Amino acid sequence: MRIATWNVNSLNARQERVEEWLAYARPDVVCLQETKLPDAKFPHLSFGALGYDSVHFGEGRWNGVAILSRVGIADVTRGFGDDVDDPYPGEARLISAVCGGVKVASVYVPNGRDPASEFYERKLVWLDCLTEWTARVAAPTDRFLVAGDWNVAPDDRDVWSVAKMAGSTHVTPAERDRLARLRDWGFADCFRLVHPEVDGLYSWWDYRAGCFHKGEGLRIDLLYATEPVASQVRWACMDRNARKGSQPSDHAPVFVDLEITIDLTA
């Protein structure tokens, strides 16, 4: 079972490249972020033609998250729920569904803009809400995977230049502490299970100043999985080819291969 996550930075602008990628990577489940679409404009039929069922949560021209699956989609939820005081109210940043026996969530964590801003403070609260939501909807013994654009680089190996990033969002101790709390709850970083020591492998590069070609990026697109999923990880990788060529997203897709066989006839 192959599960992928990809911040596409506008599905309208990226549909052709996403379809091209689906055709050769053939993931079973894909978490998309930044579709930048309202629900009414999501191309369910185009993905259906490629064999994927899809669910989407989008409020308009910003944010927007989706899940594509060719192993079924059931029990869909959108957002944290009505009883939670969302610090980014009205923004579509979380959707979940059960696909092929695994509960999968697609997340788009707020950027935070600047550590001195109130956007950053609300980013931390949003991550707290995600932690509470996680504990409410699943146990560490469930097959559960949260994948997406976390807008946090978990440690210094995930950063092209610690010196140049100092004082910026994505690398602050408070943000990293929020990810550590989720790992303490029961998540493992699927990429790190396969590549425990390597550095210099990133999932996002700024469009500006030739950052991609200079290798100046961050690993902020993460797949966090509970033990029943993490124990089945056989491979994980980012697809840098999908960041090349004409009109790429600023993010590469990241995927994980699991030793979980889906019986589609069951």
Place this chain on the structure above:
DNA sequence: ATGGTAGCCCTGCTA
């Protein structure tokens, strides 16, 4: 070199 690019819908805002 406080630059640079891409995508949204007004030509500033978000990343």
